[in-house]
Amino acid sequence: MRHAVAHTLAMKLLQAASDEVIKEAGQIIRCRVSLVLANDITAPLAIKSFRQMGAATVFDKTKIALVMDHFTPNKDIASAEQVRGIREFAQEQDILHYYEGGDCGVEHALLPELGLVGPGDVVVGADSHTCTYGGLCAFATGMGSTDIAGAMALGETWFKVPQTIYVQIDGELSAYVGAKDLILHTIGKTGVDGARYKALEFGGSTVAALSVEGRLTMANMAIEAGGKVGLFAADAKTLAFAKAHGHTATQEIAPDAGAPYDEIIKIDAASLSPQVACPHLPDNVRGVDELAAEHIVVNQSVIGSCTNGRIEDLREAAAILKGRKVKKSVRCVVLPATPKIWTQALREGLLETFMEAGCIVGPPTCGPCLGGHMGILAKGERAIATTNRNFKGRMGHLESEVYLSSPSLAAAAAVAGEIVHPASL
Amino acid sequence: MKLSGAAHLVGEHIDTDAIIPAPFLVTTDPVELGKHCMEGLEPGWNKRIQKGDFIVAGRNFGCGSSREHAPVAILGAGVSVVIAHSYARIFYRNSFNMGLPLLEVGDDISRIQDGDPLEVDIITGQILNKRTGETIAAQPVPPFMQGILNAGGLVNYVKQRLTA
Numbered sequence: 001m002r003h004a005v006a007h008t009l010a011m012k013l014l015q016a017a018s019d020e021v022i023k024e025a026g027q028i029i030r031c032r033v034s035l036v037l038a039n040d041i042t043a044p045l046a047i048k049s050f051r052q053m054g055a056a057t058v059f060d061k062t063k064i065a066l067v068m069d070h071f072t073p074n075k076d077i078a079s080a081e082q083v084r085g086i087r088e089f090a091q092e093q094d095i096l097h098y099y100e101g102g103d104c105g106v107e108h109a110l111l112p113e114l115g116l117v118g119p120g121d122v123v124v125g126a127d128s129h130t131c132t133y134g135g136l137c138a139f140a141t142g143m144g145s146t147d148i149a150g151a152m153a154l155g156e157t158w159f160k161v162p163q164t165i166y167v168q169i170d171g172e173l174s175a176y177v178g179a180k181d182l183i184l185h186t187i188g189k190t191g192v193d194g195a196r197y198k199a200l201e202f203g204g205s206t207v208a209a210l211s212v213e214g215r216l217t218m219a220n221m222a223i224e225a226g227g228k229v230g231l232f233a234a235d236a237k238t239l240a241f242a243k244a245h246g247h248t249a250t251q252e253i254a255p256d257a258g259a260p261y262d263e264i265i266k267i268d269a270a271s272l273s274p275q276v277a278c279p280h281l282p283d284n285v286r287g288v289d290e291l292a293a294e295h296i297v298v299n300q301s302v303i304g305s306c307t308n309g310r311i312e313d314l315r316e317a318a319a320i321l322k323g324r325k326v327k328k329s330v331r332c333v334v335l336p337a338t339p340k341i342w343t344q345a346l347r348e349g350l351l352e353t354f355m356e357a358g359c360i361v362g363p364p365t366c367g368p369c370l371g372g373h374m375g376i377l378a379k380g381e382r383a384i385a386t387t388n389r390n391f392k393g394r395m396g397h398l399e400s401e402v403y404l405s406s407p408s409l410a411a412a413a414a415v416a417g418e419i420v421h422p423a424s425l
Numbered sequence: 426m427k428l429s430g431a432a433h434l435v436g437e438h439i440d441t442d443a444i445i446p447a448p449f450l451v452t453t454d455p456v457e458l459g460k461h462c463m464e465g466l467e468p469g470w471n472k473r474i475q476k477g478d479f480i481v482a483g484r485n486f487g488c489g490s491s492r493e494h495a496p497v498a499i500l501g502a503g504v505s506v507v508i509a510h511s512y513a514r515i516f517y518r519n520s521f522n523m524g525l526p527l528l529e530v531g532d533d534i535s536r537i538q539d540g541d542p543l544e545v546d547i548i549t550g551q552i553l554n555k556r557t558g559e560t561i562a563a564q565p566v567p568p569f570m571q572g573i574l575n576a577g578g579l580v581n582y583v584k585q586r587l588t589a
Contacts, residue, residue: 055583128489143519144491144492144515147522193485196511223515281438370447
């Protein structure tokens with residue numbers, strides 16, 4: 001589609017879903033939504049607001065996804081009661097995409113897998129990592145429960161058209177360097193508020209060569225730079241992914257030539273070593289070579305979450321753990337992000353590798369990422385995790401620490417008992 | 426509307442896990458959430474708040490999760506307004522939706538110290554520091570969001586749209 005003014009990806013995706021003409025960043029527009037998401041933490045407040053709004057029915061029972069993934073399988077009576085309330089709402093409204101129990105996975109891994117999100121979609125979710133779907137060229141962003149309630153009632157919401165930071169990444173990646181390292185490095189450069197109120201748009205030869213899964217990992221953490229979305233163009237790979245998962249999109253989507261970028265950041269991927277975000281912010285990023293010299297001992301390694309719980313991530317971790325043992329002093333928790341990924345890992349023998357290495361393989365859940373359950377840190381304990389946040393107290397006690405890394409580094413640390421370069425094992 | 430109270434300084438990049446840690450997200454009750462407000466920063470923090478007091482924060486206040494429990498906990502603790510250098514995007518939107526006014530003042534935030542008695546006008550965005558006698562002007566709220574505030578928050582805004 002041609003526009004009077006050149007559009008960034010963010011502008012282009014919003015324009016396709018809005019009746020108002022987008023002329024510039026900063027404009028506030030009303031926009032239709034393709035899907036509205038909430039989880040077991042955020043849906044209860046959304047339902048409360050939905051009722052207060054006087055809404056009788058949701059705008060489209062096929063375009064709401066309610067995923068019970070944070071405190072499930074329910075960790076206590078209070079969380080079970082919350083889920084009961086959501087389940088009753090889903091039944092009352094005849095919500096098609098309600099997930100709990102055996103068909104439930106970590107929301108941002110589950111929805112792309114089910115083909116519920118894809119290129120060209122506008123998705124709002126009451127979860128900050130909704131920006132994950134930008135890896136599929138969807139304008140997807142996190143909001144609060146009441147905003148989601150409004151979208152559930154009206155089928156639309158308002159957006160301030162964001163300015164865009166273009167992140168151009170070129171060069172061939174070294175061994176043990178991948179999508180997670182690219183996004184950690186980017187956040188290290190922007191800072192945790194460098195993209196505040198803005199869109200991040202990723203391009204360049206390294207990005208083109210990445211798998212769709214890798215792009216989802218990168219888009220997932222756009223919020224850790226303060227970003228509204230983290231967007232990738234929809235190329236042949238994106239469309240093949242969408243088709244394989246039953247999404248209807250068939251058009252490639254790219255930014256217009258001469259699109260107005262607020263800032264351009266260039267990254268030389270070939271020069272990167274594996275990256276680690278140190279406590280207590282995701283922008284406190286250092287190279288593993290430098291960190292390894294400090295012999296940072298870990299008590300727990302978590303491999304999973306909406307950032308790195310997909311099959312590629314599990315393969316990467318298994319490649320390190322194959323034929324090795326998790327150190328006695330470390331709890332290595334592996335959580336495949338969806339039932340389908342779990343089954344795939346079983347078929348490929350990855351789960352056997354994890355169990356023989358001495359890992360704990362659990363069900364799909366967000367549990368330990370947010371200090372919910374299934375891997376909580378005691379006072380003074382330290383974890384390395386493939387998750388997305390290392391805020392103070394995020395995974396347990398206020399005096400515990402979380403380091404963020406790729407699956408291969410988290411697996412290598414589980415074996416060594418400290419943060420090491422996988423090549424040194 | 427002028428509000429008076431004391432300033433309670435918190436730092437930069439105060440995240441939603443600090444405002445209301447995940448283990449407390451098993452309720453939506455403002456009073457219960459208010460008891461644990463800022464517990465990820467300092468256990469028992471809420472006890473220092475007199476009803477109507479202000480949180481004064483540095484850059485990027487409210488970064489992290491989309492949990493609306495964060496502004497609800499702040500309101501539940503008795504805080505009337507948050508004044509910060511700047512805010513994370515989702516938190517900014519949530520706060521207006523929940524009826525928690527936010528004032529964004531940029532570098533002028535350094536003109537407020539912990540415990541300062543303030544008088545805040547949430548309509549004009551004028552902040553009087555009664556210790557120094559200085560007035561600080563916050564950035565104006567965009568007209569579209571003023572519309573939501575004028576409707577009485579997002580719940581009423583949507584209610585009006587549904588019955589229109």
